[in-house]
Amino acid sequence: MLMSFEETAREIEKGRLLTLAGSEEVLARLPRGHWIGGTIPYFMGQNGGEESREKIFVQSLPESVEEAEIRFYDAENIPSIAEDAPDNGFTLLLIPATSRVHLDYAANAPGYEGMFLKPIIGWITGVHLGDLGKVSPKVFNGETGAAAEDRAAVLHARLPVDRVASTGIVNLFTQGDSDAISFPETGFSAVDALVAGERRNLADYIAEKGIDTRLPLVANYQGAMINVSFQSVDRATRTTHFYAPVFAGVEYRQATPVADYVKEFQSCVPSNVEHVGFSCNCILNYLYSELEGKRTANLTGPMTFGEVAYQLLNQTLVYLSVKPVKPLTGVNGYG
Amino acid sequence: MDNKDLLKAALKIGADWDIDWHEVQHGKQRLDLWLVPAGSRGWFGGRRWKCGNCGHNIRLRDADRRKRWRHLNIGTLASYLNVGVECEFDCPECGSSHNLVSWAEPGADLTREMEQRVANAICRLPDISDVCQILGVGIDEALTVQQKLGLKPGNAGAEAPARTKTPSAMDEDASWLPGDDHPAWTRVIDGSLALKTDALPLQFMLNRLRLQHDPNAPPEKRHAQARQLRAYFTKYRHQSTNELRQIFG
Missing domain, CATH: 1.10.10 (Arc Repressor Mutant, subunit A)
Structure with missing residues (x-):
């Protein structure tokens, strides 16, 4: 929940394992303790969407965590993040936007060794939109007090054998019935794309069709709707830029518009979401859906420059659940 | 190890529950165990349980009716687990839902x-x-x-x-899962078996495996892909009963 500096400091001093989000100024002044933090001044707080440079969003990780390790990763060793994670537990990952480790993770995480076998969740840290280009996003290791703009802050948490962590998403966007778009190469930007089977300049196609770039491209990953958001369309260079990479070979379609984000959000939250230990949502949902002052169910958290549920996502809420293990009930081992 | 710890170990009672007291009725060859959530403190007869989501100390209500499950046998005794507090509730602070009983399905008389x-x-x-x-x-x-x-x-x-x-x-262990060379793994990877799942990591993994899949690849490469899928089900077999039924019937 959103707390003042003093309230947050008290939570840290209680020895709790925390993940924090706030402005660089307040995070840098916090006492050392068992926390990792990232910079962002936008939140979905207990009273609704809110912008604040003074408050801190505090999420207390489940008490069932037996052991936690906080460390930085750079672009060289981030590929081992899943291998380093405990066999039973979860990993919380905070990456400064536009850093090299951000770009590497976004493009290559699906291929990292052991990826998808251990829950990895997190977010891309950012800055106030008025400070874009003036200050850099940061992450903090609360145990040492160190901040970084070129490394990711990672918390590996180990759980007892009777608990299991899982990562889920809430994405309101679905594939519309527009042309199928695929890309010859993986990347954060594209010049040409295969549109309905025909090679086209994507920027030209967007202009020609009058496409609303607030609606992301959506891919269907075996039933999971995965967004890639438009960042900008450069008409001069005829290049389209994205907030996450488009992947070669994946088929995208532009999303169907969402009429009322808050109303549809309530109906999209799965009924079995429980024991939530962490969640965050996207700054683009905050901006495009004008969420300031509006509440989105009980799933609160920072509004971020990108979300991580194993791989980098856009315009998606991600959450972590830690639940008791359901013992096997069947006679053949699985039913 | 004291008697209660020994009983917990023998009867596979998890760390999140403590044995408050127990009673043996030799005539009925029966052992009753009264369980309380681990760490729940008694306050004038009441108990509190810390919400795993927000840390709020929730007061556990006494159950209207004692709940009892037939559990494993120990020696010649049939054991029964008894719980005297309501186990399903919402946290009044953050609204998260909790069910403290993981050893039985709702309405079941027997433990899993x-x-x-x-x-x-x-x-x-x-x-x-x-x-x-x-x-x-x-x-x-x-x-x-x-x-x-x-x-x-x-x-x-x-x-x-x-x-x-x-x-x-x-x-x-999960040695009962078919090996990497079982054709069902390949059917999942090449899409000929349309696996329905809402498990996000499995959806991501399948997407990656299908993008990489080459039907003309040598068996070693196909087995390597199957090995990744099998590794997922080995780890998440507890959460994958529906998916495993679809794959192996």
Whole structure:
């Protein structure tokens, strides 16, 4: 929940394992303790969407965590993040936007060794939109007090054998019935794309069709709707830029518009979401859906420059659940 | 190790519950255990439980009716788990829902562990009355398990090896999962078996495997892909019962 500096400091001093989000100024002044933090001044707080440079969003990780390790990763060793994670537990990952480790993770995480076998969740840290280009996003290791703009802050948490962590998403966007778009190469930007089977300049196609770039491209990953958001369309260079990479070979379609984000959000939250230990949502949902002052169910958290549920996502809420293990009930081992 | 710890270990009671007290009725060959959530403090007879989501100390209400489950046998005694507080509730602070009982399905009279033993016995023994006599369960309880799991008495002879394993062994290893060379893994990867799942990591993994899949690749490469999928199900077998049913029937 959103707390003042003093309230947050008290939570840290209680020895709790925390993940924090706030402005660089307040995070840098916090006492050392068992926390990792990232910079962002936008939140979905207990009273609704809110912008604040003074408050801190505090999420207390489940008490069932037996052991936690906080460390930085750079672009060289981030590929081992899943291998380093405990066999039973979860990993919380905070990456400064536009850093090299951000770009590497976004493009290559699906291929990292052991990826998808251990829950990895997190977010891309950012800055106030008025400070874009003036200050850099940061992450903090609360145990040492160190901040970084070129490394990711990672918390590996180990759980007892009777608990299991899982990562889920809430994405309101679905594939519309527009042309199928695929890309010859993986990347954060594209010049040409295969549109309905025909090679086209994507920027030209967007202009020609009058496409609303607030609606992301959506891919269907075996039933999971995965967004890639438009960042900008450069008409001069005829290049389209994205907030996450488009992947070669994946088929995208532009999303169907969402009429009322808050109303549809309530109906999209799965009924079995429980024991939530962490969640965050996207700054683009905050901006495009004008969420300031509006509440989105009980799933609160920072509004971020990108979300991580194993791989980098856009315009998606991600959450972590830690639940008791359901013992096997069947006679053949699985039913 | 004191008596309570010994009983917890023998009866596979998890770390999140403590034995408050127990009673043996030798005449009835029965052991009753009264359980309380671990760490819940008593305040003038009440108990509190810390919400795992927000840390709020929730006051546990006394149950309107004591809940009891038939659990495993220990020696000649039939054990029963008793709980005197409401186990399903919402946190008044953050609204998150909790169910403290993980050892039984809603409405079940037997714990999952006991259901497992009854099910194994039904598969091995020719007559369900033998199951009742050997395990000391009622005919209604045995028939409920039989019906619920769709079992046929005494047909275990040619079944998968897993059917002859004990529940504890199944919990500890996943050797009962078919090997990397089982064709069902390839059917999932090449999409000829349309697996329905809402497990996000599995959806991501399948997407990656299908993008990489080459039907003309040598068997070693196909097995390497199957190995990744099998590794997922080895780890998440507890959460993947529906998916495994789709794959292996």
